[in-house]
Amino acid sequence: MNKTFDCVEMKRKGAELLQKKLAGLTLEEELKFWTEKTNKLKQAQKRSQLKEETKE
Secondary structure (H helix, E strand, O other), X not given: OOOOOOHHHHHHHHHHHHHHHHOOOOHHHHHHHHHHHXXXXXXXXXXXXXXXXXXX
């Protein structure tokens, strides 16, 4: 069987990238990072929901 996508590998690479981004940040900087990412996700979810509602 030839895999074209390995989700475990993708998860590990994502975790490694995140660890590099957060390395050396203070607690306050890390909290700011997560707050900003959470807000961006919430905005994307709202846009997606509005897009779905207009389709119906």
